[in-house]
Amino acid sequence: MTQLLDKPLESKAPPSPAERTAHRRAFLEWIAIHSMGVAAALFFTLPFLFVFLTSLMSDSQALSRDLIPHTWEWDNYRRVFDTPGFLTWWRNTLFYAVLGTALTVISSIPVAYALAKFRFRGRSLALMLVISMMMLPPQVIIIPMYLFWAKQLDLSGTLWPLIIPMAFGDAFSIFLLRQFLTTIPDEYLDAAKVDGCGDLRTLLKVVLPMAKPGIAAVALFQFFYAWNDYFGPQIYASENPGAWTLSYGLESFKGAHHTDWNLTMAATVLVMAPVILVFFFAQKAFVEGVTLTGVKG
């Protein structure tokens, strides 16, 4: 604000009336734009704030219409952690998210590389199929998939039906990585070939180091996907509370603490917090990834 106000004053010659109106208009525009910005910021942040404030209310106050806690009950968070199962859900979610992300990245890189840099017949068809897979609602194929995992492999009640497919390439990750890899100039690959590198060595030694931002974006998206996934755990893990994830367990938490909005909101904060923390550490990679495709969400 000060910067903007200072600028007009810096000019040495006394401002002409025309200049003065221009400055005044610029200043009014600044005010208008930034008030709109503040209004929008309130819309985006107040829900977080209300949820957080309610999570600190006492049981009785949470039932009232108050916005601000009379007493700050930090103990609510301990009570959430003490809920049977809550820590198991955390562990399961981390397991699913970390292992799933690792498998996705490892299996998607070679596929994305081939689609980006190899010339072969059927390449555009393969790319079209990848995009179709990416756009496919998971519910379309869930009946045969469930029968396959539950009846043939007897894996229902675990998260394996969600993790194992990630070892075979994830369409969205392949697509995003392919978009990224096509931006790497072919000259680097040719130079590696002249130096006697095979395809695998070229990929590992030349391409991967250059593709780090793309890989980071893919890993983040996949981590968030697993963290947020509700439908998958609902289908495969619902029968076994020992395999529930946070997103799935949170809802049953609400059921068990029917009217305790304070505890439910504390649990909600605990589910949101890790994602937001990860975002703050990896903001750049994330925003880059969104601009790269802007599809998953």
Add this chain to the structure above:
Amino acid sequence: MSTVKTVNTASTYTLRAKHRRSTLRTLAFLSPWLIGFSVFFAYPLISTVYFSFMHYDGFKPPVWSGTKNWTYVFEHYPFFWPALRNTLWLVLVMVTLRVAFGLGVGLLITKIKTGTGVFRTFFYLPYLAPPVAATMAFAFLLNPGTGPVNSILEKTGLPAPGWFNDPAWSKPALTLLALWGIGDLMVIFMAALLDVPKEQYEAAELDGATPWQRFRYVTLPNISPIVMFAVVTGVIQTMQYYTQPLIAGKVASGVIQGAGTQFEPGYPDKSTLTLPQLVYNLGFQRFDYGSACVVALVLFALSMAFTALLMRRKGGLIQAGER
């Protein structure tokens, strides 16, 4: 003469070997996806078509039932048409508002000169909130009895709707939740807006164009591919809309999963039903796998139609990604 011939065959031989090697190399690199495509896409898709003509409850072996499942879903299943109507509503209202609001917030962030980074982070954060947690938060915020939104509305003398508990307001409430998580569109529009050539704005200004004219004749034509991209991906996302309407209905109705409880989706009064919820309802609550597959195929046809639109258009998905 003979030497030339040998050289010739030798070179075709090596060429062929080279070709075979490169095919093998391609297959090797693609192999994870080739397996994934066959086992987790092609096979279940064909299988879904097969089951849509079978009567199957998961216990007794499947029996051929012709088009019975299809007529059941289209003519007798009470959830199908409400779900389709809701989807149409969401496409017309939610997608339109999301694109308009995303573009508005994108424009705003390109105009903000002070504290841009802070504003951008604030605007973006809600997009990251896990859907279950975000829906739970909104179910609380919009709770007609104890929620802060209605208590503020009443204090200011404005009407306080029933939100997730009122069939007429449940979809607007979901739209509000969707507008809150606009971060993805904001980032895409922001990038597109910053790409509009500055000279065009300068030229328009020299011609005395008003701000609206500048937006209408310079900004909009430049970003129209991105607007189309946002609309079509928005429609595809609406086809997949599952977690938010389901959780909103469950929390508002007070029926939560647990031993012996069965939540009929769509609370209140079928107003939050979407197609993916029908697959779950038919397959995993009514154990009518055949009819579930019929709904799945309708969902498939709709999603693929819009995906084709996305790929066919000049400047479709791939180009938008490569910008």
